[in-house]
Amino acid sequence: MTSFWALVRRDLRLAVREGGAIGTALGFFLVVVSMMPLGLGPDLNLLARIATGILWIALLLAALLSLNRIFEADYEDGTLDVLATGRLPLELVAAAKALAHWITTGIPLALLAPVLGILLNLDIRSYPILVATTLAGTPAVSFLGAIGAALTVKARRGGLLLALVVLPLYVPTLIFGISTVSATMGPSGMGAAFLILTAISLVAVVLGPIAAAAALRIQLQ
Amino acid sequence: MRQLSFILQSRKPVPVQLIAEDLVIERGGRVVIDGLSVAVSEGETLVLSGANGAGKTTLLRAIAGYVRPAAGTIRLDGGDSELTISEQAHVVGHANAVKSSMTVFENAAFWSEYLSGHASDTEQIERALRHFGLEDLVEFPAAYLSAGQRRRLGLARLLLAPRPLWLLDEPTVSLDIASSDRLVAAVNHHTSGGGLAIIATHVPLALERVRTLTIAPRRMAA
Numbered sequence: 001m002t003s004f005w006a007l008v009r010r011d012l013r014l015a016v017r018e019g020g021a022i023g024t025a026l027g028f029f030l031v032v033v034s035m036m037p038l039g040l041g042p043d044l045n046l047l048a049r050i051a052t053g054i055l056w057i058a059l060l061l062a063a064l065l066s067l068n069r070i071f072e073a074d075y076e077d078g079t080l081d082v083l084a085t086g087r088l089p090l091e092l093v094a095a096a097k098a099l100a101h102w103i104t105t106g107i108p109l110a111l112l113a114p115v116l117g118i119l120l121n122l123d124i125r126s127y128p129i130l131v132a133t134t135l136a137g138t139p140a141v142s143f144l145g146a147i148g149a150a151l152t153v154k155a156r157r158g159g160l161l162l163a164l165v166v167l168p169l170y171v172p173t174l175i176f177g178i179s180t181v182s183a184t185m186g187p188s189g190m191g192a193a194f195l196i197l198t199a200i201s202l203v204a205v206v207l208g209p210i211a212a213a214a215a216l217r218i219q220l221q
Numbered sequence: 222m223r224q225l226s227f228i229l230q231s232r233k234p235v236p237v238q239l240i241a242e243d244l245v246i247e248r249g250g251r252v253v254i255d256g257l258s259v260a261v262s263e264g265e266t267l268v269l270s271g272a273n274g275a276g277k278t279t280l281l282r283a284i285a286g287y288v289r290p291a292a293g294t295i296r297l298d299g300g301d302s303e304l305t306i307s308e309q310a311h312v313v314g315h316a317n318a319v320k321s322s323m324t325v326f327e328n329a330a331f332w333s334e335y336l337s338g339h340a341s342d343t344e345q346i347e348r349a350l351r352h353f354g355l356e357d358l359v360e361f362p363a364a365y366l367s368a369g370q371r372r373r374l375g376l377a378r379l380l381l382a383p384r385p386l387w388l389l390d391e392p393t394v395s396l397d398i399a400s401s402d403r404l405v406a407a408v409n410h411h412t413s414g415g416g417l418a419i420i421a422t423h424v425p426l427a428l429e430r431v432r433t434l435t436i437a438p439r440r441m442a443a
Contacts, residue, residue, distance in 0.1 A: 003336075007335060014322060017323070081312060081316070082332070085310060085311070087336075221282075221287060
């Protein structure tokens with residue numbers, strides 16, 4: 001496990017020093033959400049109704065921007081070759097890198113979401129639920145995203161391809177993320193949708209690295 | 222070479238032998254290596270020579286486990302049977318696996334911790350960096366290193382964790398003569414302790430216990 005945490009710590013350090021990926025994702029999130037009221041007009045009721053959907057979609061797109069960096073930099077400078085010779089299985093290498101991505105991108109985006117909710121007149125009672133759902137849903141974003149990042153690591157300008165591969169995988173997270181927040185306002189409560197959202201994330205955390213490692217093995221040939 | 226013996230003395234002296242039999246390797250639908258059998262025994266250095274495109278890198282990547290051979294077997298006798306060949310090998314390829322935004326020491330410390338699987342030993346890292354003449358650059362960001370210095374930092378990885386098999390792909394590229402000599406000294410010390418090394422190179426190096434395998438380029442099948 002020393003190798004695993006060494007890799008996570010190194011990725012966190014690189015993310016902080018290089019900064020670009022986090023900044024781009026947060027900036028994109030901010031810009032997209034703040035453009036919505038400008039485009040839709042100042043109808044506060046309309047904005048409040050669609051706020052959760054906008055926040056979730058913008059969050060997914062913002063995360064997508066930073067996904068390609070999960071493996072690309074390591075592939076280009078030869079680090080991935082050496083990581084593959086470690087005693088750590090490639091599955092755990094992928095898991096460590098996805099975990100670092102979640103910490104550096106998923107958590108900041110989840111914490112920014114309620115702040116941007118102000119711009120969209122989001123119901124004040126939804127704030128804690130919004131933070132809870134984005135925190136519970138973003139692991140799926142990073143760990144499923146690792147699959148797409150591993151598949152497109154060799155593709156020059158693979159960003160668009162990555163979006164096509166990964167966005168369909170995000171559909172369940174999106175549906176249950178939004179329905180959790182809207183369910184809290186209705187009579188049924190948030191329970192079931194939130195549990196399914198968490199289950200999706202847990203499945204992604206287990207299966208994402210396995211699929212990503214299989215893709216990396218092909219890419220290393 | 223007292224420094225080096227100190228670095229490597231912790232390794233258990235297990236007689237190891239790398240055996241490749243009837244190896245057939247394809248790249249992009251073309252057979253690059255056809256029916257190669259080679260054995261590298263304990264303490265021996267195998268130098269791979271051959272024209273550009275003959276398949277030296279391909280053979281090294283197959284031994285390292287990245288490329289699966291179309292036929293034939295590669296095995297490491299006497300190694301740790303729990304581990305694959307790649308987990309017992311140091312691979313230094315064309316790229317140096319150096320992160321520009323970390324310092325020289327941080328780069329080395331990460332690889333030491335990652336490859337050995339336990340907390341890094343500062344003294345060992347400093348000895349490895351000193352062997353490749355990087356002791357004055359320890360706190361220097363790797364972004365400002367020259368090509369040769371980056372290469373030396375990549376090679377310092379060899380001394381950070383003991384592994385029986387060294388696979389070096391043109392390791393002397395962008396090294397000056399003094400640094401090449403330091404590399405040769407490290408390889409000779411490694412093999413004198415019972416390690417194996419396979420080196421693809423175009424430059425004659427003063428290696429001991431060396432055997433040369435010339436890979437002939439195969440014509441494209443009509």
